[in-house]
Amino acid sequence: MDEQAEVAQQTREVSWVRRVIRSRTARVSVVAGLVGVLLGAGTVAWRTDTLPLVDGPAPCWDSLSEGTVTALFGEDREIRAEEQKLGRDWRDRDLAYGECRVSGLKDGEVRSRISIRVHELDGLYGMDGHRWPAEYLEPDMVPLGKGVPGMANASRAWVAFPESCTGKPRDFTASTVVDVALGRAGIDRRPELPGWEEDRAALARTAVDAANGAMRALGCTASYPLPGTLPAVAGWEETRAGTLCGIKGFALPAGFSAERREALSSERFGGFGGPARVCEVGGQQPNTYLRFTTVVDPGLVDLFAQDVMRGGARVQGPKGYGSLSETRAAYKAKCPKGSVVFLVEQKRAIDDVAFDLTRSLLPAYVAAETERIGCGPEKVKIMRG
Secondary structure: OHHHHHHHHHHOOHHOOOOOOOOOOEEEEEEEEEEEEOOOOOOOOEEEEEEOOOOEEEEEOOOOOHHHHHHHOOOOEEEEEEEEEEEEOOEEEEEEEEEEEEEEEOEEEEEEEEEEEHHHHHOOOOOHHHHHHHHOOOOEEEOOOOOOOOOOOOOOOEOOOOHHHHOOOOOOOEEEEEEEEEOOOOOOOOOOOOOHHHOOOHHHHHHHHHHHHHHHOOOOOOOOOOOOOOOOOOEEEEEEOEEOOOEEOOHHHHHOOOHHHHHEEEEEEEEOOOEEEEEEEEEOOOOOOOOEEEEEOOOOHEEEHHHHOOOEEEEEEOOOOEEEEEOEEEEEEEEEEEEEEEEEEOOOOOOOOOOHHHHHHHHHHHHHHHHHHOOOOOEEEEOOO
């Protein structure tokens, strides 16, 4: 095959991934990722080619509008997109997957980049139950509005697919989600910094756009409305006496030393009315001491199946069960509106004392939170052995 014929063949092979924004203010180049399933190995392969500027669909499964990309990168950026063809895992036809990266360049250098993934959250194998909530269930994340199961802050956003599109999650798996990442994980961008609100709004819009485009690519008819004005986010504040994380009836144990109380004297919490309510206590992100999470979204509950079933010592209660280790306690309760998971995590040792707070804090946290959400009373017991 001569060189011209080979180029023509490669162009035909990647024609389905030409993703270009029609814009008067941005030059757009596209790097198209060709996904292949390597037979026998089951791995996903990327092949990239730089394609010429053409009129065509938008980046990331024809999802990101010109307004969304401009909000993300500004009007003076060259936009480059790389994407995998969205599809199903050949080993499991119910499992959707795909990835897209969009970069904003100036003077030939990447100035910012977002990564968008479509994947099913796994609660039994791997690390989804730890890594994903550490990034995508943060106290400064807010719900995206009525009818949109997702959350956003200035560096992360996510939206879950409806069951009408992907089917009901199987045992020990959670929702299929589109998640969007901007920058490194674990970097605490303060809401008071310039541009925080604008970045949060842009990421929220990106997540909804990408979810709608991905659902269309998978043949689903569902779609979500773009987010409106997002709620304000609470910053760090001093822990109030007798109340922890703003929860009535929940406080630090009476026997805590003055040094421990001083270390845990600050807190921040958010997520009211959304898929999850998250609170961090003590220190500053990412070096906080404690994290408390209440997950009410039925699509996310089984993300924590591994910790609920086999995290360590058994926990029993009238409405549920769970387990705890030195660093994480998880309890799943059957409530009137569906199953709910309560998590207590100790992220760091305090004054070099052993990790021992999950055991002392889980019963009080479950009791107070079940009352707050209308699922109480619930008194849990930590079993011996």
